[in-house]
Amino acid sequence: xxxxxxxxxxxxxxxLFAMSLLVFAGVYAVGNPVDILINPQAEPLERERAIAAxxxxxxxxxxxxxxxxxxxxxxxxxxxxxxxxxxxxxxERMPATLELASAAMLIAVALGIPLGxxxxxxPDSVSGxxxxxxxxxxxxxxxxxxxxxxxxxxxxxLGVLPSNGRGxxxxxxxxxxxxxxxxxxxxxxxxxxxxxLFKLALLIRLTRAGTREALLQDYVKFARAKGLSNAxxxxxxxxxxxxxxxxxxxxxxxxxxxxxxxxxxxxxxxxGMGKLLIDSxxxxxxxxxxxxxxxxxxxxxxxxxxxDLLYSVLDPRVRLQxxxx
Amino acid sequence: xxxxxxxxxxxxLRTHFFTRSGVVxxxxxxxxxxxxxxxxxxxGESGSGKSITGYSIMGLVDPPxxxxxxxxxxxxxxxxxxxxxxxxxxRGNRMAMVFQDPMMTLNxxxxxxxxxxxxxxxxxxxxxxxxxxxxxxALVAVGIPSPDERLASYPHQFSGGMRQRVxxxxxxxxxxxVVIADEPTTALDxxxxxxxxxxxxxxxxxxxxxxxWITHDLSxxxxxxxxxxxxxxxxxxxxxRCADVLSQPAHPYTRGLLDSVPSRNPRGARLRQIPGMxxxxxxxxxxxxxxxxxxxxxxxxxxxxxxxxxxxxxVRCHDPLAAVAATAGP
Ligand SMILES: Nc1ncnc2c1ncn2[C@@H]1O[C@H](COP(=O)(O)OP(=O)(O)OP(=O)(O)O)[C@@H](O)[C@H]1O
Ligand SMILES: [Mg+2]
Numbered sequence: 001x002x003x004x005x006x007x008x009x010x011x012x013x014x015x016l017f018a019m020s021l022l023v024f025a026g027v028y029a030v031g032n033p034v035d036i037l038i039n040p041q042a043e044p045l046e047r048e049r050a051i052a053a054x055x056x057x058x059x060x061x062x063x064x065x066x067x068x069x070x071x072x073x074x075x076x077x078x079x080x081x082x083x084x085x086x087x088x089x090x091x092e093r094m095p096a097t098l099e100l101a102s103a104a105m106l107i108a109v110a111l112g113i114p115l116g117x118x119x120x121x122x123p124d125s126v127s128g129x130x131x132x133x134x135x136x137x138x139x140x141x142x143x144x145x146x147x148x149x150x151x152x153x154x155x156x157x158l159g160v161l162p163s164n165g166r167g168x169x170x171x172x173x174x175x176x177x178x179x180x181x182x183x184x185x186x187x188x189x190x191x192x193x194x195x196x197l198f199k200l201a202l203l204i205r206l207t208r209a210g211t212r213e214a215l216l217q218d219y220v221k222f223a224r225a226k227g228l229s230n231a232x233x234x235x236x237x238x239x240x241x242x243x244x245x246x247x248x249x250x251x252x253x254x255x256x257x258x259x260x261x262x263x264x265x266x267x268x269x270x271x272g273m274g275k276l277l278i279d280s281x282x283x284x285x286x287x288x289x290x291x292x293x294x295x296x297x298x299x300x301x302x303x304x305x306x307x308d309l310l311y312s313v314l315d316p317r318v319r320l321q322x323x324x325x
Numbered sequence: 326x327x328x329x330x331x332x333x334x335x336x337x338l339r340t341h342f343f344t345r346s347g348v349v350x351x352x353x354x355x356x357x358x359x360x361x362x363x364x365x366x367x368x369g370e371s372g373s374g375k376s377i378t379g380y381s382i383m384g385l386v387d388p389p390x391x392x393x394x395x396x397x398x399x400x401x402x403x404x405x406x407x408x409x410x411x412x413x414x415x416r417g418n419r420m421a422m423v424f425q426d427p428m429m430t431l432n433x434x435x436x437x438x439x440x441x442x443x444x445x446x447x448x449x450x451x452x453x454x455x456x457x458x459x460x461x462x463a464l465v466a467v468g469i470p471s472p473d474e475r476l477a478s479y480p481h482q483f484s485g486g487m488r489q490r491v492x493x494x495x496x497x498x499x500x501x502x503v504v505i506a507d508e509p510t511t512a513l514d515x516x517x518x519x520x521x522x523x524x525x526x527x528x529x530x531x532x533x534x535x536x537x538w539i540t541h542d543l544s545x546x547x548x549x550x551x552x553x554x555x556x557x558x559x560x561x562x563x564x565x566r567c568a569d570v571l572s573q574p575a576h577p578y579t580r581g582l583l584d585s586v587p588s589r590n591p592r593g594a595r596l597r598q599i600p601g602m603x604x605x606x607x608x609x610x611x612x613x614x615x616x617x618x619x620x621x622x623x624x625x626x627x628x629x630x631x632x633x634x635x636x637x638x639x640v641r642c643h644d645p646l647a648a649v650a651a652t653a654g655p
Contacts, residue, residue: 218429225383225424226444226495227417230409236443240434315434316479 005305012301019297020071023290024064032056033284037080054080067290076294077287081280086291090273094295095175096166097265097272101257103179103192108199109250116207121234123212131204138201143260147194147267154190161190164269191268195261199253206249210242217241244315251307255300330401331358332535333382333503338395340374340381347607351377351390353559356632359503364526364536366546366567368582369556372603375539378556379505382537383422384412399503418448420503421496423525426512427489431480437491438476444498463494468524486517493525500532507539522549544586547571555579558604558614565638575640575647577619613643621646 038050051057055066067077076087119131155163167187169176178184214220215238223237224230262274269275273292280288312318340352352374359365367375380386382397384404397404399419404412424430432440441460445451451459457476464472467490480488489509496504506525510518526549529536540546546553546567554564555576563576574580581599601618604610613619616626625643632641640647 218424218426219432221385222422222424222430222492222495223432224385225416225422227413227415227447228443229413229447232443232447237432237435241432244434316436317433317481 008301008305008308012298015301016294016297020067020290020294021064023293024067024286025060027284027286027289028060031284033080033286036284067287071294076291079280079285079288081283081285081288086285086287087295089276089288090291090295093271093273093276095177096270097258097261097274099177099179100188100191100195100261100264100270100272101254103188104195104257104261105199105250105254107192107196108203112200112203113207113246116204117211117234117239119204120208120211120215123208132208135201135204138197138204141197143194143198143263144267146197147191147264150190150194151267162187163190166271191264191270194267195257195264198260199257202249202253203246206246207242210245211238214238214241240314244311247310247314248307251303251310255296255303258299259296330398332361332363332400333359334396334398335378335382336396336398338378338381338397339393340377340386340390341393342390344389344607349606350559350609351606352381355395355556355559355561357554357561357564359535359537361502361535362530362533363552364529364538364550366550366553367537367539367556368541368543368546368553370541370582370603372606373556374559374606375541375556376507379422379507379537379539382503382505383416383420385416385422414448417444417496417501418499419501420505421499421501422505422507423489423492423496423509425508427485427492427509428512430492431488433480435479436476437478437480441476441491441495441498444495448499459498460494463498464491466497466528467491467494468520469494486513486521489513489517489521490524493521493528497528497532497534501534503535503537504529505537505539508541510545511540511542518545542586543571543582555582558609559606560614560641561632561639562615562641563639569638573647575638575645576615576642577621577646578615580646581618613641 033054034051034056037054038047042050048057055063058066070077074087075085078084079086079089082089115131119128122128151163154161165187166178167183168181169178169184170180171177172180178188220233220237223233228237258273261270261272262277264270265272265274266278273295276288277292279285280292335358336356338352338355339350342349342351355374355378357365367378369375377386377390380390381392382404384407386392392405395405399415404415407415431437438457438460441463442453442456445456445459446453461472461476464475469475469487469490475483475491480491483491489512493509504525509525510521513521522545525536538546538549543553550567552564553567553570554561555570555578556562557578563570563574563579565575570579571583574583578599585598599618604614604617610617612627612629613622614629616622619626621644623644628643630641630643632639633645
């Protein structure tokens with residue numbers, strides 16, 4: 001097990017390195033930040049000085065070497081726009097995004113698994129069909145549109161929920177969170193629901209399909225033949241089996257929820273990493289873009305590792321491969 | 326407990342599946358009785374309704390299937406129409422079932438001890454330790470070495486034969502009166518088949534349980550069953566004492582089955598097969614279901630033959646091979 005974790009971490013480093021190289025070159029190809037960042041009316045001499053201050057006068061490979069040297073020491077460079085380290089900018093925004101993503105995932109799981117189970121147990125009932133129809137809507141409606149509709153209904157028409165921002169936050173261990181106050185919840189609930197919708201639909205379908213398949217298995221019939229109650233057959237025998245794919249998907253989707261948060265954050269002006277990224281791309285603020293993507297990749301890798309470990313706990317047939325990758 | 330009459334009595338059982346393509350009469354007028362400690366071999370080709378008969382007794386028929394007629398009495402108590410909870414209390418307790426494929430019957434993500442103790446605790450209030458001790462003893466009884474280690478294992482750590490032993494141990498945990506074994510050896514290799522067959526016979530005999538052994542292989546039940554019932558297309562076409570049916574089959578279908586058993590034929594001789602295929606149960610023609618494959622079929626067979634009983638034997642044929650029918654009648 002420790003061997004496994006170490007090897008996975010080494011693989012992660014390679015991925016991060018490759019990623020940084022790609023993004024570095026990619027942003028370079030997109031455009032020259034000098035055109036955006038420096039006042040076109042500036043004196044040529046002043047211009048020269050500004051370019052040199054950002055390190056943009058050097059050839060690309062040298063800029064990358066400088067970045068890499070810093071990165072090894074944990075310094076991902078300074079933002080071109082804000083006079084602050086890029087990593088710091090991102091870490092400041094991360095709690096907001098993580099809170100939004102966690103709340104969304106929680107909503108998706110808390111509703112998706114029971115609804116999917118119900119629909120799987122009664123596929124032909126009216127309620128089962130209604131749940132499935134709802135999940136199709138969840139899949140097909142675009143996130144930004146649903147977000148706008150939510151704002152229309154709850155903020156504009158009913159006026160019960162705030163339409164933007166995060167509201168007041170409370171510090172927990174130095175991390176600002178909003179879920180501890182009523183006002184914070186009022187700000188959180190709409191963007192979280194918006195972000196949850198797609199995952200909710202996915203979880204309903206996954207759980208339903210898993211349930212239907214599991215119900216046909218001999219081990220379910222045998223469990224019933226043993227005289228177990230229906231509740232025990234479903235909540236222990238069926239659920240333990242379908243939980244394996246569900247946990248995998250929840251883990252992997254958590255990464256994509258963080259990535260998808262960009263849209264929701266833009267719609268609800270949620271002060272998270274996604275909004276920072278959009279702004280940084282507009283300004284070609286390369287250090288922030290690179291740092292954002294590296295942080296996201298690191299998060300993905302960490303989540304994948306946790307999923308793998310969980311997987312081996314849930315499914316006794318899976319043993320983490322010590323010998324192979 | 327000295328209930329009058331047989332331990333298990335199935336009479337006129339009909340279990341039908343109401344599918345989109347029509348009504349599948351999987352079990353259609355099946356009757357038999359089983360005494361305490363008796364072994365019944367239920368024999369028939371694939372799709373003849375053997376498993377569904379077993380599921381009907383256990384109350385495990387799933388929609389679109391339903392018991393539409395008949396009666397199943399266990400120690401005189403009617404099971405057809407019994408409530409869910411009452412049926413649950415009988416399942417795994419007074420009657421138990423072992424399935425065909427041992428690779429599929431145990432839950433892959435649960436430890437063996439849990440799968441065993443939950444069976445005990447579904448029916449009795451016993452401590453976890455007591456249940457575990459009983460589970461351990463049950464594993465020993467079915468010949469599983471190092472039971473303590475095995476209790477803490479998962480199904481994938483067992484071979485097929487071992488898994489079937491565990492399933493048998495689970496079935497016998499609560500000392501049921503009736504055990505239904507649905508082809509429990511078919512998926513195993515031949516040497517293991519013999520062992521399991523032998524052990525199961527011994528265990529049920531020791532426990533005083535009646536056994537219904539479902540198989541498509543007459544040679545399997547030959548040394549095991551007290552009585553044999555041969556099923557064809559949802560009906561029992563012949564039944565009787567094991568030796569009688571095997572030495573003097575009365576129904577042409579039974580004859581055909583016997584002729585296709587390898588060990589009963591001279592070496593080198595070509596095995597005779599019953600011509601044709603099992604008919605579709607959804608579109609069964611009027612009359613005897615076997616008549617299209619029967620070498621003796623005549624005009625009378627357009628009418629479905631009734632079961633003709635005499636001296637503990639019965640056959641459902643207008644023109645039986647042996648003289649069962651001769652003594653029948655009013
Ligand atoms: N869920 C179902 N829906 C429709 N028909 C069914 C269903 N389950 C079983 N049947 C039908 O019932 C008939 C009897 O099935 P059963 O499983 O009892 O056969 P069997 O004698 O046990 O055969 P095998 O030796 O293959 O196990 C089959 O012809 C099958 O088509
Ligand atoms: Mg069967």
